[in-house]
Amino acid sequence: TESYLKYADAIPLNRPMMLWFISQVITSQADAKDPRIDLVHANLQGLPPVTLINAEIDPLRDDGAQLEQALRSAGVSVERRL
Incomplete structure (x- = not known):
């Protein structure tokens, strides 16, 4: 995702840690x-x-947005904070 690439070197969570x-x-x-x-x-x-x-600087930020959409599509009540 865009956030995974953009924040590959973020601290504390980054690409090497995710791998x-x-x-x-x-x-x-x-x-x-x-x-x-x-x-x-x-x-x-x-x-x-x-x-x-x-x-905001989370490599998983966009994954969170995808999960939010999947949950909403399944009829689940979701609150997402960024």
Whole structure:
């Protein structure tokens, strides 16, 4: 995403840290498609209200916006703070 590229060198969360986190969880393409990992494409219907918080300089800022939209599309009440 744009924020992932723009804030690749941000502190405290940056691209090398994200790659490390991902390598701890995802070991195959199947893992990457697991709905517990790929929340944007998971069945989110029926979840309780959700609050998402992203920092402006967050590499995951745009991922937060995508998740917000997916939750809203599933009929989930969402409050997102940036």
